[in-house]
Amino acid sequence: MSLLVVEGLTKTFGGLRAVSNVSFAVEPGAIVGLIGPNGAGKTTTFSLMSGFQRPTAGDVFFMDERITGLSPDAICLRGLTRTFQIMQSFPKLTTLQNVMIGAYARHTTVTAARRHAMDIMSRLAMVERAQELARNLTLADLKRLEIAKALATSPRVLLLDEVVSGLTPTEVDELVVLIRSIRDDGVTIVMIEHVMQAVMALSDMIVVLHHGEKIFEGVPQDAVKDPRVVEAYLGEELLLA
Amino acid sequence: MSVRALLTALVAGVVLLGLPRFLGEHHMHVIIQILLFAYLSLCWNILGGFAGQLSFGHALFMAAGAYTSTLLLLHAGISPWIGMIAGGVIAAALGLFIGYLSFRYGIKGTYFALVTLAFTEIARIVALNTPAIGGALGLYIPIQTDDFWHLKFIQKSHYYYVALAFLLVALAVNAWLERSAFGHRLVAIRENEDAAQALGINLLRYKLQATALSAFLTALGGTLFAHYVTFIDPHTLLNMNMALELTIYAIIGGVGTLWGPVLGALFLVPLAEGVRAAFGQSYAGIHLVIYGAVLIGVILFAPDGFIGVLRSIRELRPRRAPAAQSSEARS
Numbered sequence: 001m002s003l004l005v006v007e008g009l010t011k012t013f014g015g016l017r018a019v020s021n022v023s024f025a026v027e028p029g030a031i032v033g034l035i036g037p038n039g040a041g042k043t044t045t046f047s048l049m050s051g052f053q054r055p056t057a058g059d060v061f062f063m064d065e066r067i068t069g070l071s072p073d074a075i076c077l078r079g080l081t082r083t084f085q086i087m088q089s090f091p092k093l094t095t096l097q098n099v100m101i102g103a104y105a106r107h108t109t110v111t112a113a114r115r116h117a118m119d120i121m122s123r124l125a126m127v128e129r130a131q132e133l134a135r136n137l138t139l140a141d142l143k144r145l146e147i148a149k150a151l152a153t154s155p156r157v158l159l160l161d162e163v164v165s166g167l168t169p170t171e172v173d174e175l176v177v178l179i180r181s182i183r184d185d186g187v188t189i190v191m192i193e194h195v196m197q198a199v200m201a202l203s204d205m206i207v208v209l210h211h212g213e214k215i216f217e218g219v220p221q222d223a224v225k226d227p228r229v230v231e232a233y234l235g236e237e238l239l240l241a
Numbered sequence: 242m243s244v245r246a247l248l249t250a251l252v253a254g255v256v257l258l259g260l261p262r263f264l265g266e267h268h269m270h271v272i273i274q275i276l277l278f279a280y281l282s283l284c285w286n287i288l289g290g291f292a293g294q295l296s297f298g299h300a301l302f303m304a305a306g307a308y309t310s311t312l313l314l315l316h317a318g319i320s321p322w323i324g325m326i327a328g329g330v331i332a333a334a335l336g337l338f339i340g341y342l343s344f345r346y347g348i349k350g351t352y353f354a355l356v357t358l359a360f361t362e363i364a365r366i367v368a369l370n371t372p373a374i375g376g377a378l379g380l381y382i383p384i385q386t387d388d389f390w391h392l393k394f395i396q397k398s399h400y401y402y403v404a405l406a407f408l409l410v411a412l413a414v415n416a417w418l419e420r421s422a423f424g425h426r427l428v429a430i431r432e433n434e435d436a437a438q439a440l441g442i443n444l445l446r447y448k449l450q451a452t453a454l455s456a457f458l459t460a461l462g463g464t465l466f467a468h469y470v471t472f473i474d475p476h477t478l479l480n481m482n483m484a485l486e487l488t489i490y491a492i493i494g495g496v497g498t499l500w501g502p503v504l505g506a507l508f509l510v511p512l513a514e515g516v517r518a519a520f521g522q523s524y525a526g527i528h529l530v531i532y533g534a535v536l537i538g539v540i541l542f543a544p545d546g547f548i549g550v551l552r553s554i555r556e557l558r559p560r561r562a563p564a565a566q567s568s569e570a571r572s
Contacts, residue, residue, distance in 0.1 A: 050439065076441035088436035090429055101429040104422050105441035113422065153441055 003028045003188055004049075004080070004157050009058035011044055011212075018044045020212040021058070026157065031179070031189045033203035033220070037232060040209040042192045043085055046159050049190075050082040051075040062157070077105060079156035083146040083163060085192070091135035095126060095145055098134050102152030120152050124178065140171045144178075151182065158182065160191040164198040176201050208232070257405060261398035269397040273469065275510045276404035281462045282490035282502035283411035288455035289488060290497035291418050292448055293431025294349065298339055298357030299459050300484035301364045305332035306460025307467035307478055308368070311380050314391070321392040325464035329457040335360075336456030337449055344448045349434075358484060365479035379474025382467065392468040400469050407465060408503075411458060415499050427451050431497065459487075482529065489532055493539050495548025504547045509535070 002025035011019040019041040026032050034042050047053040049060050051072040059068045062080050070078075081102075090098050099120055103113035121127050124144050129137065137145060143163050150158055160179070164172050176198050183189050193199045199206065199220065206223045208216035210232040216223055223229050261269060285299050309331050310324025319327075343349075343356050369377050387395050394400055418424030426447050429437040438444055467473045477483070490509055495501025512535075513528035520527045543550045 052435070052438075071443070072438040073441045073443045076439060081441075082439055084435070084439070088433050088439070090432035090436060092432055093428065097425070101425060101437065101442070102440040104426060108422060110420065110422055110425070149436070149440060 002026055003063060005061040006049065007059045007061065009045065009048055009060065010056045011048055011053060012056045017212050019048065022209065022214045024207045024214065024217055026188060026190060028188055029183065029186065030204045031183050031191065031202050033199040033206045034190060034192045034209065035199055035206060036209035041212040042209055043161055045209065046082055046161055046192065050080065050159060076153055081150045081153045081155040082159035083150050083161055085161040087142045087146050089134040089142060089145055092133065094131050094133055095137065096121065096130040098145055099148045099152045102149040105153040117152055120148050124148050140167055143167065155187060157188045157190065160189060162192055162194065164193055164195045172198055261401050266397055269401060271511055271514050273397065273401050273404050275506050276408050277462060277466060278490060278510055279503045279506035280404065280407045280411045281459060281487050282506055283415050284455055284458040284462060285487045286415060286491050286497065286502050287418065288451050290491055291424055291431065292427040292451040294448060295351065295354040296357045297354050297484040297488065298360055299487045300479055301361045302332040302336060302456040302459040303463035303466065303483065304364065304478040305335055306463030307473045308374055310464040311382055311467050311473060312374060314382065315380065320390050321464050321468055322390065325461045328464055329460040332456040332460035333453040336452040340449050340452040344445050361479060361484050365475045368475040368479055375474065377475065379472060382471045384471060404465065407462065412499065414458065419499055489536055493535060493546055495546030498548045501546050501548040
């Protein structure tokens with residue numbers, strides 16, 4: 001069975017159907033891109049999968065276990081962690097301390113957590129920033145910190161919410177390399193992304209949401225050809241290209 | 242550096258142990274109050290500072306310790322040393338009850354402060370109207386002789402040593418929080434609940450643990466307070482001033498830091514005592530006005546408290562030092 005299965009996921013806010021009957025499966029070792037125009041329900045889907053919101057209907061299965069309605073911390077300890085589109089760091093703590101908080105998910109002692117955090121930070125080329133307060137970091141470093149914290153919890157599946165958006169092209173390229181290397185280390189990745197350069201380069205599979213509904217699922221090459229996707233999301237810009 | 246720290250500790254130790262020899266009764270009284278309130282404020286700091294849950298319920302926890310040990314002593318002749326443990330357990334249970342009600346439903350910040358304040362008020366009214374625990378008249382602790390086992394001393398200096406020992410315990414607990422995984426988790430919750438939860442931290446569990454620990458230690462201080470002043474009643478223990486004072490010492494000194502609450506008590510207790518001595522006859526409660534003024538000043542000009550000010554002074558120093566060294570090297 002697939003590592004992560006989303007089945008008929010639905011979330012309504014009053015009369016608004018933010019996510020409507022969305023289903024997809026994520027295979028181990030894959031990078032899945034979750035795309036769609038603004039307000040399509042991508043981040044809500046992440047919140048439902050990671051336990052921050054309770055679905056109105058539908059289920060999430062992780063490693064053959066139903067995790068619907070579990071709290072985010074319980075889901076994290078099972079091996080599924082998310083990052084936030086609006087970066088959620090601990091601003092008054094140093095970068096190292098930020099990453100250590102994630103490491104405590106797997107390590108009980110401070111020494112072990114610190115060692116693990118330093119390993120993660122050296123992999124992400126953040127060691128020089130270790131003693132810097134999180135609130136003093138640049139946007140690019142904050143995005144990296146967001147990934148570092150989540151990675152420190154040693155996840156099986158990592159949900160990345162727009163970690164590339166807002167970066168310069170060079171920074172995007174660096175992050176693409178980094179995300180691929182994380183996958184190569186055995187972490188399955190689901191990523192919400194607007195930057196098509198990154199999505200196309202990374203994704204093995206793409207799920208497209210529009211008005212809360214899934215309108216496409218398949219390989220990236222087919223996504224750009226699909227008329228519904230083009231109409232809903234990619235727009236004329238891509239048609240011209 | 243560690244040699245210097247050791248020397249500092251040694252000097253401080255000698256001064257603190259020898260202090261009672263050089264001071265009169267009144268000064269001893271002020272100093273015991275400083276130690277006691279520094280202790281209580283450090284206990285508050287566990288929940289209010291490290292875990293960031295603003296509590297006005299600590300007057301209640303303190304009263305739980307004071308009442309439990311006093312009642313056990315009066316009715317069953319049980320030593321306050323045992324009574325304070327019983328009081329601590331009751332305070333922790335109260336804390337878990339209030340905490341569960343609040344944290345289970347995501348109540349935090351000012352709302353949590355209001356919930357805890359409401360429980361303190363409820364406790365005050367219940368205590369006022371329960372004759373079995375002294376009602377509005379309160380309870381007197383009979384003065385016997387010098388008796389360590391009954392926490393009764395003729396000389397103030399003995400209370401001083403007990404209070405000093407308490408303070409060291411609270412400092413040790415706070416220092417442990419600064420260095421331990423448990424403390425780091427609490428700080429993570431204070432700084433960003435969503436991020437903490439996403440990283441596997443069970444908010445409810447750690448907030449409740451912090452509440453229980455904080456309430457338990459606060460109750461021990463309540464017992465010591467009761468035996469020091471030998472009289473407890475709802476007006477002194479369960480009023481809003483007490484709830485606010487413990488909070489204010491920590492905020493003015495530096496919330497969530499090891500020495501902040503101590504600095505706060507060290508500054509404010511003598512200030513209040515002095516103001517009370519000078520104006521107490523004509524303007525009752527004037528010390529609260531002063532507290533308010535200091536609090537406003539601190540929030541405006543030093544949001545991280547006295548500790549924050551000291552830190553920024555220290556941070557300025559090393560920048561000058563390397564410059565001085567390099568210029569020396571050149572010459």
